[in-house]
Amino acid sequence: MKTPEEVIKGADELRWQLPQNLHDRITESIYAEAAAIADRSITRPGSSRRLAWQQKLDRILTNPWSAFPIMVLVLGAILWLTITGANYPSSLLATLLVDKGHALLSGWFTALGSPAWLKGLLVDGMYLATAWVIAVMLPPMAIFFPCFTLLEDFGFLPRVAFNLDRIFQRVGAHGKQALTMAMGLGCNAAGVVATRIIDSPRERLIAILTNNFSLCNGRWPTQILMASIFLGTLAPKGWGTSIAALSVLVVALLGFGFAMLTSWLLARTVLRGEATSFSLELPPYRPPNFWKTLYTSLIDRTIIVLWRAVVFALPAGAAIWLSAHIPVGDQSLAEWFIHATDPFAWMFGLTGVILLAYIVAIPANEIVVPTILMLTVMVTGTGGGQGAGVMFEADNDAVLSILTAGGWTTLTAVCLMLFSLCHNPCSTTLYTIYRETQSAKWTVVSALLPLVMGFALCALVAAVWRWVA
Amino acid sequence: MKPPETHVPGEACQTCPSRYSQLRKLGLNIENSDFVVALAGNPNTGKTTVFNALTGLRMHTGNWPGKTISRAEGAFSYEDKRFKLVDLPGTYSLLSASPDEEVARSFLLFGQPDVTVIVADATCMERNLNLILQVLQITRRAVLCLNLMDEARAHGIDIDIRNLARDLGVPVIPSAARSNEGIPELIREIHTMAVRSDSPAPRRLPLEVPGLRLALDRVEGELQEAFPRLAQPRWVALRLLEGDREIIEAVKSGDIGGLAEPIGASLLRDI
Secondary structure: OOOHHHHHHHHHHHHHHOOOOHHHHHHHHHHHHHHHHHHHHEEOOOOOHHHHHHHHHHHHHOOHHHHHHHHHHHHHHHHHHHHHHHHHHHHHHHHHHHHHHHHHHHHHHHHOOOOHHHHHHHHHHHHHHHHHHHHHHHHHHHHHHHHHHHHHHHOHHHHHHHHHHHHHHHOOOOOOHHHHHHHHOOOHHHHHHHHHHOOOHHHHHHHHHHHHHOOOOOOHHHHHHHHHHHHHHHOOOOOHHHHHHHHHHHHHHHHHHHHHHHHHHHHHOOOOOOOOOOOOOOOOOOOOOHHHHHHHHHHHHHHHHHHHHHHHHHHHHHHHHHHHHOEEOOEEHHHHHHHHHHHHHHHOOOOHHHHHHHHHOOOOHHHHHHHHHHHHHHHHOOOOOOOOOOOOOOOHHHHHHHHHHOOOOHHHHHHHHHHHHOOOOOHHHHHHHHHHHOOHHHHHHHHHHHHHHHHHHHHHHHHHHHHHO | OOOOOOOOOOHHHHHOOOOHHHOEEEEOOOOOOOEEEEEEEOOOOOHHHHHHHHHOOOOOOOOOOOOOOOOEEEEEEEOOEEEEEEEOOOOOOOOOOOHHHHHHHHHHHHOOOOEEEEEEEHHHHHHHHHHHHHHHHHOOOEEEEEEOHHHHHHOOOEEOHHHHHHHHOOOEEEOEHHHOEOHHHHHHHHHHHHHOOOOOOOOOOOOOOOOHHHHHHHHHHHHHHHOOOOOOHHHHHHHHHHOOHHHHHHHHHOHHHHOOOOOOOHHHOOO
């Protein structure tokens, strides 16, 4: 019976009798064998039209002069398509679910003789929040996700990573961080998990901490709605959609810039070290399987993400309704909080409603806009003339009039867009970060870092805006 | 379990040589499987597409290396046998590994799958053959799935399938998993490989380094004495002779014996 130590000792002794370059010789023999086998069974033509076409495309998509404009254009085009395409179905859904559905349910509850608080909690709170989430989120997601997945299947993503590698290298981060950030555009929790493809723990931590600067699907609708109703309407007639898409694009690119800046700061201070090199295989361009991709991204991504939003919207709706109806002194809990934080929020160009909405929305960014709308209606009492507490009108103009009644200006919308980009990740992402880093410290850092940056940014923008105006 | 009453295979199905109709995609229902089948291969060769085609699941696929980062499991049944299918992250080599590749390497070596399906990219076989040859050193039951044949055809690449199969000593199935081409044949071959009693002889590397064969025999023998249940004594012996620090540590601490535990051992969990 041999002990483990004896086995190792035996192997150590034997190693001295073997050639020194044993590892290389084994690797070489595998390569030689592979080449010989391939030679016997595979014949390839010198060139093919397919290959020539792919190489031509690669020359354009990986040349720095053409690559960056193309990447920005592609993202902008997707955003434009999303905003244009989502407009009509969104208002249709809102009419159906918020306007008609709410009236129908209210009618039933009244007919059944339910107490006012039960109807308020279930219909005005939980149902309305859910209906809003679906109306605001479903159409943009149903367009954005399939577009993104088609690009991914085509082979565009690795080229993006290839192009961005130089920038990442310069700020001391890992080139594959581009891929994880692209995943983060869908969901930051998924992006954080995807950082496993980065070997170096230091660079992986940087990628985890900065993933939040990729706008996730919970935040795209906020951006799109704010840009459409506040910035799009400032533009001359006919240009609204383009201006809205452009402003969302600017916010998304700003997020990329912040990710770079933060990575650079981290790599210069607490996470110092050499940038490691890596090899990235550029896969061939493959024609995407259009209908299958459409089906998969609709069923799997869109519906799953929407389901998650609905699950969080139900309790959030109840919380919103309760906070607006539980009295604290002569005010409701929500009013008390909103009035208490309004002066503080003013410094950042925000409102107390927005701050409360972001606290309610810690579990899921998806419910920020519905929460803001419901709180505004319940607290200010505007609601299309239907009396306090419930909101019936559903199209963009109505949203604009409600928010204006809530004291909103263009500055508020701009600051909300910036704050939506820079604030703490949702609780799912935070939990994922904790699981991946196994460190409470880094989880707290990942929550506070963007939050502090967001407040600083909003304060700066608000101060400059007010000084200019 | 009997198939639902409403589904009566037509005459053409009954006589179809592939008996593809007998495939039942079981999705996530991985209980009571008769065989464990691993999907291995270089990154971005379409392992997850093959996995989805066999199990009916819809795991995310993407045209870039590294999309799959942890193990995914699914199941299918064919001819009354239930198969558990394990989708692994892509890996270039069994000799060195990054964290996501480590998942694949550990499972192939110590998870002891009944059949290993190597998914290869038909458009760049020279590169894929390195991993194929390495995997063939550690398993006796392997099937080579030559995927992306549609692209290879578009590139005008011609592959002599029979010659390749003879050279490697394992069945070779050309496929285009995206359009389900070759999947029925692959299922039949997995089934045949799993139930056959004789073990085929895949190609072994000559390892023509003076003294290596003798040294390997000796270390392998000693390892088997120290760890009777060790799954891949010859591979571990080779790593010891090469001086792989991680493996030396695992042997010293005795953890290497734990690696022989069936699937579910701690090291084989997702990273």
